[in-house]
Each structure stands twice: as structure tokens, then as C-alpha cells.
Amino acid sequence: MMYTIERPKNFDIAQIFDCGQCFRFNKHESKENTYCGVAFGKYLEITQSENSVDFNCDKETFDTLWYSFLNLDNDYSLYIDSFKDDKTLYTASQFSSGIRILKQDPWETLCSFIISQNNNIPRIKGIIENMSKAYGEKIECGDGIERYAFPTANSLYEAGTDAIFALKTGFRAKYIYDAASKVAVGEFDLNAIFDMPLDEAMQALMTIKGVGPKVASCVLLFGFSKYDAFPIDVWVKKILNNYYSDGMSPHFTGKHAGIAQQYLFYYERCKNNVYL
DNA sequence: GGGCAGGTCTAAG
DNA sequence: CTTAGACCTGCC
Numbered sequence: 554m555m556y557t558i559e560r561p562k563n564f565d566i567a568q569i570f571d572c573g574q575c576f577r578f579n580k581h582e583s584k585e586n587t588y589c590g591v592a593f594g595k596y597l598e599i600t601q602s603e604n605s606v607d608f609n610c611d612k613e614t615f616d617t618l619w620y621s622f623l624n625l626d627n628d629y630s631l632y633i634d635s636f637k638d639d640k641t642l643y644t645a646s647q648f649s650s651g652i653r654i655l656k657q658d659p660w661e662t663l664c665s666f667i668i669s670q671n672n673n674i675p676r677i678k679g680i681i682e683n684m685s686k687a688y689g690e691k692i693e694c695g696d697g698i699e700r701y702a703f704p705t706a707n708s709l710y711e712a713g714t715d716a717i718f719a720l721k722t723g724f725r726a727k728y729i730y731d732a733a734s735k736v737a738v739g740e741f742d743l744n745a746i747f748d749m750p751l752d753e754a755m756q757a758l759m760t761i762k763g764v765g766p767k768v769a770s771c772v773l774l775f776g777f778s779k780y781d782a783f784p785i786d787v788w789v790k791k792i793l794n795n796y797y798s799d800g801m802s803p804h805f806t807g808k809h810a811g812i813a814q815q816y817l818f819y820y821e822r823c824k825n826n827v828y829l
Numbered sequence: 830g831g832g833c834a835g836g837t838c839t840a841a842g
Numbered sequence: 843c844t845t846a847g848a849c850c851t852g853c854c
Contacts, residue, residue: 669836670836672834672836672851673852675834675852675853718850722851724838724848724849725850764837784835787836788835789835
């Protein structure tokens with residue numbers, strides 16, 4: 554089964570899946586120009602060529618799921634144009650112009666970015682895969698390869714802290730359990746976050762143990778499409794110090810600060826030859 | 830072997 | 843309110 558679209562402007566699967574917003578998608582082992590992974594309990598394979606993009610699904614699944622996941626309803630050239638007055642940011646934007654901010658599952662995003670703290674990307678990915686294998690629902694793809702959905706908050710809550718620790722999550726185990734339990738018992742309503750302004754949403758997320766400003770802003774940006782969230786990590790910090798006299802730009806507090814952040818982050822890491 | 834990785838918690842001033 | 847240390851683990 555395959556569904557093909559005309560290749561959108563500002564769309565590069567390597568940039569989208571390697572820019573650090575998402576941990577379950579990887580370059581396909583054998584197929585050229587293809588990335589694959591699991592999201593929303595479904596296995597997705599995307600092949601990109603110069604003028605078209607192929608998806609391993611029917612039109613309906615594309616329309617209802619992947620179109621939104623890949624944020625294809627936004628025109629990213631408008632964001633890039635709006636950064637024109639800032640030389641550093643504009644250079645980074647053009648370099649990273651194929652990035653799209655994914656609309657990922659809020660719970661998965663929350664849990665994944667808790668795992669990401671003081672950690673490196675290969676290990677983050679490994680932990681998430683093991684966690685999915687152990688507590689996620691099995692996905693039938695018919696190709697003989699076993700794949701697993703990201704575990705629900707409920708299943709991790711039932712598994713308990715020790716079991717989460719056994720997945721090599723380290724000191725983050727108690728944080729993951731805190732998040733899982735609050736979501737599972739309904740003490741924390743993830744859906745309510747969608748309706749909150751940035752500050753309020755940040756404060757709410759930070760009531761979860763192990764969620765600080767950096768993790769909270771990543772969750773809001775990648776899981777809730779709050780583009781005004783501006784995650785500051787070591788890489789962005791470096792850019793702010795090196796290229797901005799007062800460490801600030803109006804764009805970093807603007808409506809699309811998070812998009813600016815992603816461009817800068819990806820640009821700086823590529824420049825420093827960081828391979829994911 | 831010590832340092833480091835998309836940080837955050839905790840305990841102190 | 844700001845700031846050191848500590849923290850699991852795997853790979854260098």
C-alpha cells in the first residue's frame with residue numbers, strides 16, 4: 554500500500570527526523586531516501602524523492618494522521634521570511650529550511666523528553682525502544698518485523714518505578730513514574746494543556762518531577778504545537794552567547810520562537826559535526 | 830579512568 | 843533568588 558504526494562516546499566525528511574525533536578524515527582537500513590518509525594501506534598515509512606514523497610499507507614490514513622503529524626498545513630517559508638532581519642537566525646533558517654515541527658503525541662513527548670535530560674541521543678533512543686518493547690502494544694505490519702507502540706501512561710504506572718529503572722532509565726525512573734502516575738490516575742490532564750497560554754502550561758508541566766523549563770518547553774513545542782515555547786539547551790545557549798550581544802533577540806520571545814530555536818539548534822549541531 | 834550527554838533536584842548561602 | 847553538587851548509564 555502506498556500513497557504519494559507532490560513534495561511540499563520546506564520538506565526534508567532527514568532534517569525533520571534528525572533535528573532532535575523526535576526519537577523513534579530513523580533512516581531506513583536498506584531503502585534509499587527513506588525514514589521509518591512508529592507514531593500514534595502506527596508504523597510509518599516515508600520515502601522522499603526530488604518531486605514527490607511516498608507514504609506506506611492509504612489516502613485516508615495520510616489525511617487523518619500523517620498530514621497533521623508532519624505539519625503539512627503550515628507554510629514554513631513565511632516563518633523563514635519573518636526572520637530576515639536577524640542575520641544569524643536567517644542563515645540558520647535557510648540551512649535548516651526543510652525542518653517541520655512535528656505534532657507528536659503529548660504523553661510520548663513528555664515521557665521522551667524526561668528521558669532526554671542529561672543524556673545523549675543514541676541512549677535516549679535505546680531506552681525508548683526498550684520501553685516500547687517491554688510495555689507498548691505490539692503493532693502488526695505483516696512484514697515479520699516486530700514493532701511496538703509507545704507505552705501508555707497507564708501501563709508504565711502499573712509497571713512501577715523499579716521496572717522503569719530496569720529499562721536503564723537511571724535516576725529518571727522516579728520522574729517517569731511520577732509523570733505516568735499523575736496522568737494515569739487523572740491527577741494531570743494533558744489535554745487541558747492545549748488550551749493554556751504558554752506560561753500557565755509551563756507551570757503546569759513543571760509540577761511533574763523531573764520536568765524543568767527545558768523539558769517543559771520541548772514538550773509544549775513538539776507535543777502541543779506551542780510555537781512560542783523556546784527551549785534553551787546547551788547548544789542554543791552557546792549561540793545566544795556567541796552571536797547575540799545581550800543574549801537575546803525579539804524572535805526568541807515571539808510567536809514563532811520555537812521554530813527559530815529549532816533552526817538554530819540544528820544549524821549549530823551540524824556545524825559542529827554532531828552526528829545523531 | 831574521568832568526562833560527557835538537548836537538565837533537574839536538592840541543599841545551602 | 844541564585845548556585846554548586848549529585849545523578850544512572852554507556853561510549854569515548
